[in-house]
Amino acid sequence: MARTSKAQALAIVRTFKKWLIIGSVVCFGVFSGLAVAHVTGVTSQSATNSATQQQAAPANQGGFFQQQPQQQGGNNFGSSGTSQGPVSSSRVS
DSSP, X not given: OOOOOHHHHHHHHHHHHHHHHHHHHHHHHHHHHHHHHHHHHHHHHHHXXXXXXXXXXXXXXXXXXXXXXXXXXXXXXXXXXXXXOOOOOOOOO
């Protein structure tokens, strides 16, 4: 098996780098195009949905912060119920 010369190896590497850069730019363009198409599709779909939903708005317009707390046990973090005092330990050192 014959070794390639340094000049041939550098030429091969240069060609490979050129095609790698071209492929990267093409892939970036394709993914950018897909992202733009997705954003415009979601935006136009959202505009269509909001136009139809304005006719029949749901009765509960509260957001995340207007939700009623649900009692499911646990430590009641953030609830307005009674709170438990600090826990003391009688650890002997």
